[in-house]
Amino acid sequence: MKINSNSLNPPVDQGSQRSTGVTYGKELISRLYKRIVIGIVIMTLLSVPQLAWADIKLTDVDTGQSPMGVAVNPVTNKIYVTNTISQDVTVIDGANNTTTTVDMNRFTPTAVEVNPVTNKIYVTLPGGNAVIVIDGTNNTREIVETGRSPIAVAVNQKTNKIYIANQNTNNVTVIDGADNKTTTVAAGVSPYAVAVNPETNKIYVVNNGSDNVTVIDGVDNKTATVATGATPNAVAVNPETNKIYVANTGSDNVTVIDGVDNTTATVATEDGPKRVTVNPETNKIYVVNYYSFSVTVIDGVNNTTTIATGEFPQAVAVNPITNKIYVANIYSDNITVIDGTDNTTTTVATGDYPEAVAVNPETNKVYVVNSRSSNVSVIGGTNNSKISPLTASFDKKVSAQADVTTTMTLYDSTLSSIKKGAATLTEGTDYTISDNIVTIKKEYLSAQAVGSTELTFTFSNASTKTLTINVNDTTSPTLSTTSASFDKEASAQADVTTTMTLYSSTLSSIKNDAAT
Template sequence: TVIDGVTNTTTTVTAGTNPNAIAVNPVTNKVYVANLNSNDVTVIDGTTNATTTVTAGTLPYAIAVNPVTNKVYVANFGSNNVTVIDGATNTTTTVAAGTSPVAIAVNPVTNKVYVANQISNNVTVIDGVTNTPTIVTVGTSPYAIAVNPVTNKVYVANQLSYNVTVIDVASNTTTTVTTGKRHNAIAVHPVTNKVYVTNQNSTNVTVIDGVTNTPTIVTTGKSPYAIAVNPVTNKVYVANYFSDNVTTVIDGVTNTTTTVTAGTNPNAIAVNPVTNKVYVANSGSDNVTVISPSIDTALPLTTAVTSSSLVNVAGISNATVSSAPAFTFTATSTYAPTAPAIRTVYYQVDSASGPWIQASGAGPFTATLPAQSKGDHVLYAFAVDGLEGGATAGSSGEGSGNSPMVGSVAAFAFSVIDPLAQIITFGANPGPVNYSPSGTFTVSATGGASGNAVSFTSTTTGVCTISGTTVTMVTAGTCTIAANQAGNTDFTAAAQVTQSITINPILPCTPGNFSATGNAPCTPAPAGSFVPTAGATAAIACAIGSYQPNSGSISCTLASVGFFVPLTASTSQTPCPLGSTTLITGASACLNLPLLNIDNSDPATVYDANTDAVLLTRYLLGYRNADLIANARGTGANLRDAAQIETHLSTYIPTNQALSPFDVDGDGVVLPMTDGLMILRRLLNPNALNVMTAAEQSAITANAKRGSLTDAQVLQRIEALKP
């Protein structure tokens, strides 16, 4: 369950089976949940609540985070080892531990991890760099562990020997401090160097002085089960399992206590020192008690803290990549009727009880902190006004002034994180482009939030060069452009990315295609034209007598016999009208001649069976000269002689007789007993074609037609001979 600290509204996030422990990385805003019975860890994105599952060992019981190295450590009770999770990749490494590890703590300063092994009565110390384990012997049944990163000491609560083992990491020595009975939890106040141990069966808390190891007993409710420290207010909160309350406060200075009611069987507790809120998990009533400790009446002298060193990071409040961030303190006094002048501001980091440092300036006040470690920090600050105590000039020295008024202490939480990454993204690839000498094109890219410009270089200068965003072509090939963006104090330099653009070579247009230069890119010749050769700069229109219906052609097609093409750039041929023909291919016009008026006689005998039909038959039978024309011509002033008739017939009965209009049955040859006979029979029938019966048509073609044409088609061909 995720609780909004401002509104106390809740959100439920699905985890594994029996979630047993939880840890937060405030730098990456990731939450890690150890699921005891599903043997895995649920990783929750603190911004979106999206989850990822990472496999751990058997019975993962406890978990801790090192925010500096972004490593997560899981103590696996059942497999006697520790799973190390890389927070960046979620990859895992396994490190051997003792028997039944139940608690784990991290010192982010030294990068050491401490694992309490309940059954083997020892602590496994893991080097965070090498993952090398070392064993330190402690008391009986170590159940809880805590680290003071300031003193570099480790405190181990031993449940069955009723004591705490203090490990001095610097000297690798141990000291034993006697406590109450059955420890369930231990907590350290690094500022006051106090250690707090819950004694479940003794109904009290042992307070250990971190300097002298002297224990002090503070009485609590029944079965103190969990404990948490607020280092800002120096208050300690104890969850009393069987008293259904929280002992609040153990005052860190006086050890006096106050009791606040919680739910049933409180068994876990946590503090937000920034908001001064306490969260108590009540296992018996299935809820969480949120405690907002009362705040004393605010002083009329306050200090607001701001910083110009902060960067905007989703999920992390007040993040800075500077280890020595700068801060500004703005002090405000509302004393009435007259507000004294504010003299200065004092501050310190991660403590409110150490030496205070005076800020610079005279309002607003400023400070630049010394180098801070990666992770979470709290800056404390307060202002003082100008009512200095002291004697008035000329007085007896008794002192008529007032001591300076100290304002309320402001707490400003911030996190030191690694510099933010930048990513470069190229725009749309401009390629492929066609090469032209010194031709250009442009590239584009967007970078990260540092504000630094994205710069471009060519890694293939033999193919292309670049100036700004303009790429100049050198030759055809693959042009590769690299993009870079510098970093600054807040952002790392972006990783170099590249974009490859294909520059096509100069290729001549193939036959059937053309361009203004003769080279690619090329355009297909349009219908009605052709391109016969490669490298053409223009298409050629089809001449009269030819046509081309398709684009991209290398030639035009001659008009077929019986068809004509009268115009250039034509896409089709036109059939000759009835009564005309072409005799040859590639004609631009049809011949409209009386082909069957072989003797060129006058209208009385223009188409006559006794003249024209006889002349045709004789010619086909091989008659020539006088034998051809004997008693076979009609009347008229312009009769053809034998030579003229032979010329006429040889013209229209060429060697390739399939082209002859006298091949009326379409069998590819002109014969006297087929074509000649059918023409004779037609001329002997005086009826017009449109009134002839089917029987009459069959009588004309009977036993004479050899081609595949119908009777009607044969007669239409004969009619075409006599327009």
């Protein structure tokens, strides 16, 4: 780990105000010194050679000056980057990485969010006390007035309502996406972040200055207040479990809100939890700990673990399809990629000072905003080929036999082979492929023994997936002989035999009338 003046003065973002060369008080410097030993240990861990990983940097795309925020429209495959110094938004076409620039009327854009349903993009302008709405079809703009210093934005795609946290007027501007008319809802002190649960139509506003969350009912804009830890500054929602996770930087923990009744629980983290995101598919929550160079992984059911990252992790995003988590580390100029299945990590280099990250799960591309090098690193996950489902069953009973199918998600790869052990299946005979659907033929499966048949799919990018087929046989058991004779005369007595064909059954009992 490098120990220099910059390491002792980490960058801090306070809304739209960012600093990289300010002087910090003794308490912060003391706090950071306590983390130097931890940092050295973590960097040592990161220097250990990793297994080959498929997430690689594909290219860097130039943006405006000092990019800060990023959002993705997975439907149109467009990426929107806010540039603070050049006061514009760079629109990247994900298909070919060509760019278009949208001017922000001489105001500094910060946060950005997309409604993929309406193809509208919402950009906050803290200095202009407004939001610019970009029409994704033609990049035309409309200005919508907000409260003072709009700093965060969230979209409810189901209701087409947009929620803007106004830091200096302690309220939220609600924009109706149909006509851009607005309503104002009171919040706590210094609202700093906002998230939406589209399933319950509840909105959660983190109030950085009053250590609480304002819960807005999207139906009538009535509010409730829920206490949190100290200095909350990030929030994420799991709509599947109706749990809300608030990262409290000042108390080094996460407040977990039950969306049903607003009761809370507290989960400890490492030093300086700054960002939080959720994978609703796995019910895992990822909390970026800024000062301890780590991520706390919360199992939504019962436990936590800690994973090392690079220096000063700043942002985090999840790809729920591949179960990969991407953490931007601003001082080590890279991202930590966490495999959600086993929490193993790898590192991918980025540009200078990566401070925001967004994922397009449809293309399996990751976009990392590099503030100082004024570009976006495009990370491609090429080793994420998969099949679904991973398990199936097959009945050898003639009347019940049916082909087994599984669907491949290939990304940029192709299927190389399907094997059972060392034996390679023959395409056209043992299986067929149509529109990425693999059909394992019943003729092949009927020849397999009862039990587990494991078929290994190998892809051109060297990734593998296993389809496990449980082969059984519900054919009724048979006896080779169903009648016989027995002579009770002592000299003529002999055993009676019959051969059972059990298929998948076992013999439970033999009875003579009621007698076993």
